Amino acid sequence: MKRALEQDTLHLVEHDGSEQTIASNAPIENHAAAGVNWTNLRLNDLESDHVNQRIQCLLSIARQISLFTVEQQKDIIEIIIQRLDKERDGDAKSMMILLIEKCSRYPNVNALVVLTYLLKENRQILQEPNNMRLVSTLYENLISDLSNSHHKVRAISISLLSLLPFIFSSNTTMTEMSVQKIVSNYARDSDPRVRKSALDALVQMHQRGCPLDLAIYNLSVASLRDDYEEVRMGGLNLMGVLSSLYPEHRMKLAHEEVNETTRLIDDAFNKVCDLVNDSAITVRTKACVMMASYQHVGPDMLSQTFSKQIMSHLKRRLPRYKAQQKKYANGQIPVAEGDIDVESDEFHILDSGACGSFIHGLEDEFQEVRNAAIDSICELCMYNEQLTKKAVEFLVDMFNDDIDKIRLNAIQSLRKIGTKSTLEFDEEQLEIAVGALEDNDPLARQATHELFTVVRLTVPVSLTTLLDALEANTKRYPMDVLSIYRCLRDVGKRHDDYVETLVPDLLKLDKRYLPKEANVEDIMYTAYVILIVNASSSNVKMLHHLPKYIFRHFAYFKSKYPDCIPDLRKLYKVAGIKLEGDVDCLPMTFSASAKKLVAADAESYMTATIDMLQVIKTQVERNELATALLTIDVATRNFKYITSLKPLLVGKSELAQLHLQCYQIVIKVKQSHSSSTYASTAQLAAASLLKHSYTMQHTYLGLSKDTLQAAMYLRILANVVWIFGILKQLPISSDTSFNVKNMLLAFHQRVKLIQQQFNLRDDHTLGKLELNLSSAIELPTTTKMSLLHSFITVSLLDICLDNPVKRTTADIVLPQANPDKPYKFASKYPVKLHLEVDVFNCSDTNQLAVEFILPDQSSFMLWPASGHFKQTTPYCFKLSTSVELTLSPWTEPGVVIIRIVQSFEPDLPGLDEYIMKYPNHSVPSSNSGPKIATSCVISEHLKYRLHPSTTSSNFAMNKKRSF
Structure with missing residues (x-):
């Protein structure tokens, strides 16, 4: 096999002249990798005579492999494949194969061709006459070693012997059946370890494609009666293989x-x-x-x-005559007719x-x-x-x-x-099943709720028992309410006949009196309504006997719990019900054609609003700042409205709104330049710009390269604004020049880092800024600092909204906010909380954490284990974990703020963290928890109220009761 490199693709040329493409450098849609600096990889070290240098180069490639552009992906797999033939060190060769495996995941790489190449290139044994003579000698030695007195020699020889037929299939001496027969004989060896090795060798031969002989079945049966458990385990494996190979073979009964x-x-x-x-x-x-x-x-x-x-x-x-013959043959005396024969003839x-x-x-x-x-x-x-x-x-x-x-x-x-066939529970079985609702484990309770969705109760009274158990569940564990509602949704569909007879009791209806409208915030009333409306979808006659007010409640619960209520318009249409007056308060729906019109309207509206971004940029460049602020307000409202029209555009709309907020901050900085509050305004603006920049980069998926560069420019702008905000409040002293120089050095480091990361050394604006910085670092004069300040007048870079952008978000399901009922706990013990969070559009859960802001304003960060995240759909996860909070003693009710954050590594960790904390540069953190990482908030703040109780009062109460 030889290789041929063309302009756009890398090919492997087979011996017959056919070509197969390994990789292509054709552009890939939505691929936004920034690329790496090729010289920093030091690819020449792969040709070095020192193994350590080659390994260090491979490690450098592995660290930055996710940042490669399409062209770099194609080049790197070509380099590694060419070097793989020449490499002799085992560790380096293993690393190259791992890198090829990573590269094969790229969409522009043909993984099948790469795999075929590796299989052909890495065959170490050649089919040559000299080698075949050597293998024949090996075979003869193995046969002789099978008679060795030591069990380890026999066991290893059997394992090696079972491999030879597959490596040298052309050898007539070592056929699969002959080797199989030899190995089978040693399954009756005197040593159990040899017997185990023989049984395992037969299973491995099957796994390599060798058809096992049916006669081996008796061998597996005998192995199951072996005195040693390892041999019985091997016999089980062999029996499983044979029963899958010959399931329908008829064998004579042993009797x-x-x-x-x-x-x-x-x-x-x-x-x-x-x-x-x-x-x-x-x-x-x-x-x-x-x-x-x-x-x-x-x-x-x-x-x-x-x-x-x-x-x-x-x-x-x-047969009777055979039984008598058997008794006579055994010397037994026949009994008279009518007497009892205690020996069975079965x-x-x-x-x-x-x-x-x-x-x-x-x-x-x-x-x-x-x-x-x-x-x-x-x-x-x-x-x-x-x-x-x-x-x-x-x-x-x-x-x-x-x-x-x-x-x-x-x-x-x-x-x-139950998902395969409906389960039926009688009263006794239901009593046992509802006992699981008292389990302390939330997973067990939720699994029980899901179990009831596939169960059919055999008697009507069992439904009352189930409802009573679920009501007790809501009182004991209020966090299970949503799971119970989903359970009752399916219970109602399966038990419409039982529910119909229970409607008067559930809704407390009496024919002698007018029905009283119930409270829609009542938990159990909500549960009953969900049960009834889903039962009505299977038995529409029930709807005609319900009070009128309940139809308003149906619509309310449809908007509050959309997955628990069926399609009401379809339900009413089937039942032939027409709602009139204030009862008809169903949410607005659209026909299929109307939905298409709305979607088209949203796209055109989105295009027009995106065009407003260019208008804002022009207004800022013309210094029409007041007009630009008005245009920003209009564009922000438009993007919010687009979100309601077409939810698929939420990511783009929120990204555009974030960009507009950055414009507002820059405009306010320009407007307050000559004011006395410029120092504080500038530092607040710098903190906001940095936060927005990192939020843009780390909490949105599908960003283009242009958008990432725009985020980087925001950091440069934030650094400039922060420097001049600090200079505004610095006292005039001899140390001023030293402080300014330190700030300029850090700024210069940021610019170089961005140039390297995005390969922007030819960028005119950044090149000019770097020259001005180098000059100002040597001697920070007023003229040189003025040149740096001119960067604030540079307009923001445009963002690209063509990609399908998605924002990383999280919803905290448990615990739920408790403003009216604080959670009471003994102050000397830690508070244990169970957390359930839905995470959307996340590419790496290792960066997610749960942050707790305690009543004393200290922070605590919980990093869930990777096993606590369960993937629900691509890029979406369900987090289920627990935490124990050790709180400082206090006596009054307090609030713990819980939020989900996504951590990231800043460009300049010390400086960026300092800037973003303004005006709270020194925020206390919990000493017991891990170090607080730099992060972006991706969820709403959940306020969970706690009420500590002193142990002394509890002791006094217990003492009083004892008397």
Whole structure:
């Protein structure tokens, strides 16, 4: 294989002359990588004779690989592939392969061609005559080593022998079947470690594509009765392979008196079930896990797993004459007719291994076995609906398990089964299930709510029991209200016949009196309305018997809980109901054609509003500052209105509003230049510009390169404004020049950093600014400082709104704000809070944190573990975590502010953090928590009220009660 490099693409040329493209440098839409400075990578070090230099160069490439442009991506994969042939160091070669793997994720790289190339280039053994003679010698030595007295030599020889047929498939001496036969013989070795190695080698041969001989099945059966658990584990693996290869093979029953056959998969399942009673916990767990893979076992055999008695269809009775012959042959005396023969003439078709195997698994003393049994039951029920009824009975009993993970697994498994076939709960099972609503674990309670959405109750009185349990749940755990509403939504759809009879009691209706309108803020009334309206979607006749005021409530709850209320207009249309007067207060909807008109109107409105940005820029350049502020107000209102017309444009609209805020700040700085308050105004403006710049860069996805450059220019502008704000308030002294020089040096460092990051060394404005800075650093005279101040008059760079921009946001679901009911806690103990947050449009959850601003105004930052984030959709996550707050003692109710922040690394950490904290340069932080990072707020502030209680008062109350 040789390579050919053309102008736009990199090709691999095969031996037959065909070309396959590896990478292309064609532009990619919405690719906004800034690129890196090619000289900083020191790619020449890859040709160095020193391994350390080559590795350091590869590390530098790995750190900056995400910043490469399309052209740089194409060039770097070409360089690495060319160098891979020449590299001899193992560590460096491994790093190159990892880099090629990262590069293959680029959309302009053909990953399949790269993989094919790596497989061909890295084959180390060549099919040459000399090598084949060497391998034949190796084979002969391995055969002789199999007779070695040491078990390790035999075990390793077996593992190596099983690999040879796949590497040298053309060798007639080492065929797959001959090697398989040799390996099988050592599965009966005297040493258990050799037997285990032989069984594992057979499984590995199957995984490499070797068809295993059916005769090996008897070997796997014998291995299950081995005295050593490692061998029994290997036998289980081999049996699982064979039962998947030959499931329908008919094998004769072991009983000599019956000439019947059974399927291999049924016999294997029976053997696996028998190991559920094994003495070793690992074998029992493995057996329970493997049972899930036998989805195609006969239904009779599966039913036997939930019964400890052998079913009649698995028994056979010997013919009477054969039974008598058997007794005579054994020397037994026949009994007279009419007397009782205590010996049975029945026998079992198969071993009794499957008899009650799941019951034994669920009753096991180790939680690992019980967990595996629950998982297997769930998996088998997904493929065999006739097993569901028996499974429900035993899984519901697991709700009372001592281990919380077992309880949660049982609840979730039942819910999964319910998505396949409807579950039916009788009164006893419901009583057990609602007990899970008292669990302290919020995951268990939420899983129970989800379970009830797939359950059908067998008797009407059970629905009342369920509603009472959910009401107690809302009182004990108010944070579960939304989950309960979603539960009742589906409960109503499944139980419309039961709900119809309960409507008068739920709404407290009496035919003798006019109905009294209920309070829509009442939690349980809301729950009942959600239950009734969803039941009405299945039984529209119910709507005709409801009081009129409830239709207004339907519309109110539709706007408040849109996912819990069905489409009301469709519901009323089906029921033939026409609302009149003030009752018709449904939210406005549009037809399909009207929606298209609105979308087109929003796009045209967006284009016209974006054009206003150029008008604002022109007004600022002409120094028409007052007019520009009015235009900014109009444009801001337009962008907000666009958001209501088309939610898909929210990201663009918010980015444009942020840009307009920066314009407002710059205009105010220009207007206050000659005022006495310029020092404070300038520092506040610099802090705001820096914050907006970092917010623009780090909380928006899909930004173009032009927008990122505009954000960088904002930082330069903020630095200039801050310097002159500081100079305005500096006293005239000998140390002034020293302070000014330090500020200019930091400013110069920022400009160089931005030039390197965006490769803007040819930019005229930045080049002129750098020259002025270098001159002012040497001697900061008034003339030189005036040249720097002229940068404030430079207009802001334009932002690009062509990309589909999305903003990173977060919604705090739990805890909920409690302005009226403060959370009471003992002041000497930490406060434990459970947090649930919905995160949207986030590319890296490692940068997200939860910030707590305590009543004493100190801050505490919680960094959730990556496992606490559960991805819901691409770039969207659900955070579920807990925190313990150690608070300083106080006696009055206080407020803890909770917010979600996204951290980032500033360009100049010390200086930027100082500027952005103005006017609070010294904000106290919690000593117990980690260091407060620089961050952007991406959620609304949640105010959670706390009320400490002293232990002395509690002690006095307890003492009084004791008397």
